[in-house]
């Protein structure tokens with residue numbers, strides 16, 4: 001066996017196809033959504049604890065940093081939902097499993113998520 005085989009494990013130098021980027025984003029957005037569940041439940045618990053708790057939760061959510069975090073959560077959720085629906089459509093055979101359809105559906109999922117993210121920003125600010 002050749003000792004010096006062409007091996008390239010440096011992901012930064014590999015030109016990733018859009019479907020690979022969509023897949024990585026789906027995993028990242030899933031992890032962010034998972035962490036977000038904890039943050040949102042904590043906030044919900046505080047807001048339901050008492051009148052003071054509700055005012056405290058409202059006060060927290062008026063800050064720019066808190067709104068930015070919430071915007072990030074909504075963006076991750078929007079992408080995870082779009083990517084998830086793409087996966088479900090592929091799994092049920094509604095989308096062909098070839099390179100052209102995979103690339104096109106990945107672009108559509110990313111584009112819809114970007115639009116939803118902008119809408120979330122408009123809603124928050």
Ligand code: HEM
Nearest residue numbers: 026027030031033034035037080081082083084085087088
């Ligand atoms: C609280 C809400 C959710 C959380 C925390 C969550 C989290 C995750 C995580 C961590 C993964 C694993 C990603 C990976 O290993 O690559 C995943 C996969 C997946 N999620 Fe979600 N998810 C949520 C909601 C949803 C929703 C609403 C959909 C509906 C469209 C969805 C569809 C999927 C699909 C289809 C996969 C599998 C993707 C694959 O096969 O690579 N998820 N989710």
